[in-house]
Amino acid sequence: MTPETVIDILREALWMIVLLASVIITPGLIIGLVVSTFQAATQINEQTLSFLPRLLITLIVIIVWGPWMLTKLLDHANALFSSIPFLIG
Template identity: 55%
Template structure:
């Protein structure tokens, strides 16, 4: 395995991780920001008010995006397995 091939595989893997994690985290980040603005405007400092909506949105992102997450990971894994002969040989 040449260093160029290793860097390409690592780059693709990191891109995939960033893509999947951002698809889960970004909706939660936006909901947390909206709740924080609401709490600042109303002076409500309840911890569960900021935690529960983010938890629900994260779980919904996992539920609705689970099929896509699985498909993307399986496609990447298939690409890796199919590229083994060209990488090794």
């Protein structure tokens, strides 16, 4: 196995991590920004008001996009396992 192959496998794994994490984090960031803007406009300083919508949208995203994320992760793992004989020899 060459160093280029190791770097390529690591790059693909890191890209998968970024992709799967961004699917979950991005909607929470957007909802957090909207709620924070609302709080700043109305001068409501309640911490649970910003926490609860982010929690709910994160759970909804995991429920809706969870099967797709699991499929992507399993496809990547299957590709890694099937490439083991080619990487060794």
